[in-house]
Amino acid sequence: MATEGAELKAAEAGAAPPSYVEAKDVAPPPSYDSLFGQLKQAKENSDGHVDFVKTCCGILVGSVACTVCLGIFLAIPIAMIAVGATYLHDCPAERMIPIYLIVAGVFNIVSNILMIIRGQVNKRKEGDEEKKSGAGPEQLINCFLFAWFIAGNVWVYRTYDAWQSSNSMLDTFCDPTLYYFSFWIITSTYIVLGVLLVICLAVCICMCICGKKE
Incomplete structure (x- = not known):
């Protein structure tokens, strides 16, 4: 046994250190503080695909990039409030259209602010109870926004084929700026949701393929 131990030590002592190229090619494991590390850890700890997607959404919401995007998206609700207030009495064809813009804009701003705050708090605190504590009012607002969005539709x-902009004295009049802004706000929502759905499906397919290879 002593001879084998001496031979092992001699072999270790005589082994040449790895070259610079070999050491450079060995990448360190992903840090779990990074976004990639958090997604990989979520995949390992998730109970299924649905649980993994929910966890990924929570991680992405708390990321810095998502926070910046939410800050940019605050401009859209502000524009909705401005347009709705400016043309509040300029659409007798459907008087609820400007009101829809104002209410949706206000509640979207509140929802985005709460989402930004919750994302920052979740990055600093640990524990499921602390993370869930700020989700109550946000969920209620989102439920209201969903119902209000359906009403806006x-x-x-x-009113698409029932309004005109040539004679403001008629009950079918609606300011074109107000109507087209409202129309494209709602229509672009469906476009964005469609793009996000395609991206999510592509990510899920890629994750499934990568999981099978591993």
Whole structure:
């Protein structure tokens, strides 16, 4: 046994250190403080694909990039409030359209601010109870916004062929700036949701393929 131990030590002592190229090619494991590390850890700890997608959404919401995007998206609700207030009495064809813009803009600002705050708090605190504590009012606001969005669809799309902008004295008049702004705000929401759905499906497919290879 002593001879084998001496031979092992001699072999270790005589082994040449790795070259610079070999040492350079060995990448360190991903840090779990990084976004990639958090997503990989979420994949390992998730109970299924649905749980993994929910966890990934929470991680992305708390990321700096998402916070910056939410800050940019605050400009859209502000524009909704401005347009709705400016043309509040300029759409007798459907008087709820400017009101829809104002209410949706206000609650979207509140929802975005709460989401930014919750994302920053979750990065500094640990524990499920602390993370869930700020989600109550945000969920209620989002439920209201969903119902209000459906109502806005009805008000805007049913007026599509029933309004005109040539004679402001008629009940079918609606300011074109107000109507087209409302129309494209709602329509662009569906476009963005479609793009996000395609991206999520592509990510899920890639994760499944990578998981099978591993």
